[in-house]
Amino acid sequence: MSQTTMSAPTYADVVDLDRYPIHDLASERGRRLVQECQAELAETGVCNLEGFITRDAVARMVRVAGELADKAWSSDRTHTIYFEPADETVPTSHPRAHQVRSAKHGIAYDHIPGDAPLRRLYESDDLTAFIATVLEKPVLYRSADPLDALQITTFKPGDELGWHFDRSEFSMTVMYQPADEGGEFLYAPGLRSQEQEHYDEVEQVLRGDTSRLRVLPAAPGTLAFFRGEHALHTVTPVKGETPRINSVLTYGERPDMRLNDLTSELFYGRTSS
Numbered sequence: 061m062s063q064t065t066m067s068a069p070t071y072a073d074v075v076d077l078d079r080y081p082i083h084d085l086a087s088e089r090g091r092r093l094v095q096e097c098q099a100e101l102a103e104t105g106v107c108n109l110e111g112f113i114t115r116d117a118v119a120r121m122v123r124v125a126g127e128l129a130d131k132a133w134s135s136d137r138t139h140t141i142y143f144e145p146a147d148e149t150v151p152t153s154h155p156r157a158h159q160v161r162s163a164k165h166g167i168a169y170d171h172i173p174g175d176a177p178l179r180r181l182y183e184s185d186d187l188t189a190f191i192a193t194v195l196e197k198p199v200l201y202r203s204a205d206p207l208d209a210l211q212i213t214t215f216k217p218g219d220e221l222g223w224h225f226d227r228s229e230f231s232m233t234v235m236y237q238p239a240d241e242g243g244e245f246l247y248a249p250g251l252r253s254q255e256q257e258h259y260d261e262v263e264q265v266l267r268g269d270t271s272r273l274r275v276l277p278a279a280p281g282t283l284a285f286f287r288g289e290h291a292l293h294t295v296t297p298v299k300g301e302t303p304r305i306n307s308v309l310t311y312g313e314r315p316d317m318r319l320n321d322l323t324s325e326l327f328y329g330r331t332s333s
């Protein structure tokens with residue numbers, strides 16, 4: 061009797077594969093998972109997969125973050141929501157001139173050990189293929205940025221991430237430890253598009269209009285993905301004692317995607333070029 065053997069994925073201990081069979085997308089359950097994600101993305105602008113990362117992998121990543129704490133770059137700076145220099149030709153209330161504050165502690169990709177659970181998952185082609193399938197992209201690439209492709213971020217009390225559009229097309233976030241209070245991911249899905257900047261709508265959000273905003277649920281082990289290039293988003297200031305710890309995994313449709321020097325200096329204190 062012949063038997064088909066499939067070798068276990070290199071990230072089999074990292075993902076709850078019974079619930080989220082990203083190693084077997086062609087199966088009926090795999091196809092259903094893709095369809096559910098697509099429906100959620102279409103409806104809410106985000107696909108939020110609770111319990112995607114195993115409890116053990118979450119605990120190990122919290123440990124890795126602690127062990128690498130002295131490698132983290134601590135930033136506390138203002139910047140524009142586009143991560144570009146402020147436009148001095150427009151009024152200060154205009155989105156191109158508006159300044160926000162970001163303060164966080166970022167451990168760059170090149171510091172994360174090769175055997176860390178999230179690094180093994182990020183570097184697996186299965187995860188990239190899963191996202192590409194959900195987004196109906198014929199091809200998708202992991203970021204080519206040696207610092208920003210994958211990182212671990214700690215937000216301590218008072219830290220926050222100001223309103224912004226991502227420089228990368230797609231991001232995934234993985235939550236390891238939410239804050240007791242604050243540290244919420246707020247977003248306005250599809251606020252701008254490839255064709256249109258929608259400055260008026262952006263300015264309304266920056267002025268405090270909450271009508272377009274959604275909150276992303278953030279239990280430990282949740283993996284979420286969204287089009288951060290088009291959704292204006294923020295992480296609200298962390299309150300209480302527990303630091304918020306998560307990772308961002310970045311992707312693009314081009315194989316050569318990297319941060320601009322301004323953003324790299326801001327979040328890692330160095331550039332990779």
Ligand SMILES: O=C(O)CCC(=O)C(=O)O
Pocket residue numbers: 213221226233245288293295306308
């Ligand atoms: O920490 C988060 O939940 C989001 C991070 C983010 O938006 C970013 O790094 O660009």
Ligand SMILES: [Fe+2]
Pocket residue numbers: 224225226288293
């Ligand atoms: Fe972002």
